[in-house]
Amino acid sequence: MSDILIFGGDGYLGWPTAMYFSQRGHNVTVVDNYFRRNACLELDTGMLYPVPNLKERSKLWHNITGLEIRVVIGDLTDAEFTRGLFDGRTLSEGIFEIGFSGIPDTVIHYAEQPSAPYSLLNYKYANKTITNNLLITNNLMFAVKDLNRQTHIIHIGTMGEYGTPNIDIEEGWLEIKHKGRKDKFLFPRQASSLYHTTKIMDTDLMWFGVRTWGLKITDLMQGPVYGVETDESILDDSLKTIFNYDEIFGTVVNRFITQAVVGYPLTIYGKGGQTRGYLNIKDTLQCVYKAFQSPAKNGELRIFNQIMETFTVLELADLACKVGDSLGLNVKLQNIDNPRKESENHYYNPSYHGLIDIGVVPHFLTEDVMADIFRIVMKFKKNIRRDVIFKGIKW
Numbered sequence: 457m458s459d460i461l462i463f464g465g466d467g468y469l470g471w472p473t474a475m476y477f478s479q480r481g482h483n484v485t486v487v488d489n490y491f492r493r494n495a496c497l498e499l500d501t502g503m504l505y506p507v508p509n510l511k512e513r514s515k516l517w518h519n520i521t522g523l524e525i526r527v528v529i530g531d532l533t534d535a536e537f538t539r540g541l542f543d544g545r546t547l548s549e550g551i552f553e554i555g556f557s558g559i560p561d562t563v564i565h566y567a568e569q570p571s572a573p574y575s576l577l578n579y580k581y582a583n584k585t586i587t588n589n590l591l592i593t594n595n596l597m598f599a600v601k602d603l604n605r606q607t608h609i610i611h612i613g614t615m616g617e618y619g620t621p622n623i624d625i626e627e628g629w630l631e632i633k634h635k636g637r638k639d640k641f642l643f644p645r646q647a648s649s650l651y652h653t654t655k656i657m658d659t660d661l662m663w664f665g666v667r668t669w670g671l672k673i674t675d676l677m678q679g680p681v682y683g684v685e686t687d688e689s690i691l692d693d694s695l696k697t698i699f700n701y702d703e704i705f706g707t708v709v710n711r712f713i714t715q716a717v718v719g720y721p722l723t724i725y726g727k728g729g730q731t732r733g734y735l736n737i738k739d740t741l742q743c744v745y746k747a748f749q750s751p752a753k754n755g756e757l758r759i760f761n762q763i764m765e766t767f768t769v770l771e772l773a774d775l776a777c778k779v780g781d782s783l784g785l786n787v788k789l790q791n792i793d794n795p796r797k798e799s800e801n802h803y804y805n806p807s808y809h810g811l812i813d814i815g816v817v818p819h820f821l822t823e824d825v826m827a828d829i830f831r832i833v834m835k836f837k838k839n840i841r842r843d844v845i846f847k848g849i850k851w
């Protein structure tokens with residue numbers, strides 16, 4: 457049994473990850489300051505269904521499974537608060553119950569502002585994204601450096617760090633030959649949003665920590681995630697993760713399904729040739745778990761590309777159309793002027809075998825899998841707000 461700290465335990469991926477680890481017998485503590493919920497409220501993004509707060513979710517989880525997920529509410533940009541999670545102070549202040557050693561074996565770091573459009577709303581949201589994301593990563597790094605260098609950090613990066621270069625994308629590293637000599641460097645990064653740029657900066661911070669202090673870190677370069685249910689959330693409707701379909705926090709597959717359900721023509725940005733690597737939310741959990749089971753070594757920044765298959769936006773729209781029609785919906789598509797600055801027709805050939813090599817078994821986006829997500833969204837059709845689907849936040 458391991459002590460696992462999950463930073464950002466209230467988010468789309470954080471809460472399902474907490475249940476996944478708890479179900480497998482680990483001592484799980486989630487930390488969150490409700491950044492995402494508050495941002496949804498502030499920006500009036502709407503949600504498919506209401507989600508109980510962390511304490512309520514944890515109580516429900518305990519009632520159903522007999523297992524305990526500890527909850528700490530606090531702001532990880534505060535270095536003292538973060539350090540308290542590693543040196544037993546928080547324990548002595550009575551936030552943790554007996555059982556938590558105060559020395560986590562693994563920290564899973566999801567506590568970041570995850571939306572590209574949010575980061576480009578205006579300079580204030582750009583600043584919030586930069587300060588939140590970089591301070592939390594830096595606080596975590598220093599806490600581990602000063603208080604326990606055996607803690608394995610699993611950080612969620614993004615495939616967006618690489619952008620869409622005209623060469624094959626490797627898993628994190630590239631060997632370069634130059635004037636008869638060679639060396640290995642981080643793969644060139646060129647993000648197309650400020651949010652994605654903070655993830656590049658995270659990687660740079662962590663690479664510094666690994667080189668200088670011998671920290672052990674896994675950085676998972678994740679593509680856009682889709683889906684709702686996991687094997688744990690199906691135990692009760694109120695254990696479902698937060699599901700956004702709005703322009704700011706909704707990712708494209710979840711958005712297209714929701715749009716199809718309410719008869720809103722699918723919002724294909726530009727030509728729709730943008731290709732990305734996608735994964736089911738169930739695979740995020742699997743990938744993080746496998747990375748935890750076979751940790752990086754001290755002095756290693758291990759990078760995996762966390763995607764299972766690639767699609768263009770058009771391919772996703774066609775799939776949503778086909779599946780929606782088979783469920784009796786009349787799905788329409790529309791090409792709208794792309795509010796983002798991104799290539800709409802580009803080379804894309806990322807490598808992504810590292811996670812498979814350590815045992816991940818992918819779920820693919822088949823018609824059946826998409827139909828299951830459609831059925832869940834259809835159950836909540838009355839909650840879907842058309843006015844939050846497209847606002848046109850420009851880069």
Ligand code: USQ
Nearest residue numbers: 570571572614615616678679680707708723724725730769
């Ligand atoms: N897109 C549309 N129509 C829409 C929404 C999106 O055509 O209504 C297009 C976008 O222009 C983009 C693609 O679909 O080309 C993916 O967009 P997205 O909003 O699903 O994903 P993105 O903004 O890239 O960000 C999401 C997560 C982020 C994560 C990233 C992985 O929000 O946290 O890091 O996926 S990746 O894209 O690989 O960088």
